Amino acid sequence: MLPSSPWGNNPAGLYNHPMFHPPVTAWLIAACLGAAVLAAGCPTKPKPADTTGTGFPAVEPGPPEVTLITDEEYPQDWGGVIDMPGTDDPALSLLAQRVLYPSGIDRHCDELPYRAWEVFAERLEERIAEDESAFACWLMAQVQLRLWWCGPTDDPVYIAADYAGRALELAPDSACALAAAALTESCLDNPDAAYEQINAAVALRPDLVFPWVIQGLIHRHNKDYTAAIESYDRALDLNIRALVVNLYRGHAYWDLGEYEQALAAYEILAAQAPDYALGQLNCAWVYYKLDRKDEAFSAVSRAVECHDQISEAHRLLGTIYYERSEYEEARRALDWALTLDPDNDNAHYYMGHYYYSSSLMGKAVDAYLRANELSPDEPETYCSLGQAYQLMGDFENATAALEKAIELSDPGYWAYDEAVASLAEIAAATVEPE
DSSP: OOOOOOOOOOOTTSSSSSSSTTTTSGGGGGGGGGGGTOOOOOOOOOOOOOBBBSSSBBOOSSSOOSEEEETTTTSSSSTTTTTSSSTTTTHHHHHHHHHHHSOOTTTTTOOOOOHHHHHHHHHHHHHHOOOOOHHHHHHHHHHHHHHHHHHSSSSSHHHHHHHHHHHHHOOOOOOHHHHHHHHHHHHHHHHHHHHHHHHHHHHHOOTHHHHOOOOOOOHHHHHHHHHHHHHHHHHHOOOOTTHHHHHHHHHHHTTTOHHHHEEEEEEHHHOOTTTHHHHHHHHHHHHHHHHHHHHHHHHHHHHHHOTTHHHHHHHHHHHHHHHTTTTHHHHHHHHHHHHHTTTTTTHHHHHHHHHHTTTOOOHHHHHHHHHHHHHTTOOHHHHHHHHHHHHOOOOOHHHHHHHHHHHHHHSSSHHHHHHHHHHHHHHHOOOOOO
């Protein structure tokens, strides 16, 4: 039941929000991009922010690294990157550094707990009440999209759209404000408005990274993967150090089924930022897809070492342990995956395998049922569930599950073939003696 896309796309069923079902999801990972930031991440369960007493997470990202053009009108930290008034405000520049992390590769940059994003929103709200600058509204739009992405409700996306609109009103000639508005239109599934705004943004300032990346994300949302790659390439031409653009390039190549090129993009990121967990994890996914399991194990182990709060990293690690017949290691990894995300359907599925291999059929059934509840149309789950019921002697439920596996798959696929074989065994076992 491995997802059909790399983790960076958020596997189908991992989140309930429709925006998180592939292939539309990875573009949203850029919801809080800065022009040279371009970092993606995985929402972990909300927990108290680790702060310095100022309300900011206790992470020092280092000074901004601005490698694009220098705009004489806005000569401060963000002037060559974000083309709107307010970038020379010291307080906002610090907050932008915290929110956007212009290094783009800090190992903690996109792995902040939900509460930390709430703190950022509170600080920005206070700042906007004092001085409603375009830059402050633009930043608030990024933070609200992040809260929407990793939060429980849709409310923040509408708040983000409002702040993006306010930024555009205050800076109508800003390409970055146009790009932010385009991103929120995409989040709201308004593709015509999104394309109109993002195309205007790249035409207005083709020398800025941010609009090109947003254009790539919108292309990918609309399944134009080749166009997405072209936009990402333009961004890299402007700033080769915007390394995490390769994360998005890798996703688009994956969508095209060009796995070797996807791997090449992910490996660039992993080589240049070895402590960036998502670079390592996406390499692991492609290695696994290409049946390079030892390399997948090394990469996912490195991802966990870099950041141990990503549920899917532990899930993939547990999967590989299970396939190596290292069952206790598999159980520990899967247990941790479910601690981090109790709704990780893949982890429930493989935990069912662990119980099955341990002859704990009742627990296996429970795990498969939970996986099925989270992702109800997976033939693999129905097949495994039916086989567990079969070993328990519950032939009625076994037959129903196995027949569903056949309905959802095709001949030649293992779930179909094993379901057929198991139904034959049940039929033979239930023949009335003459």
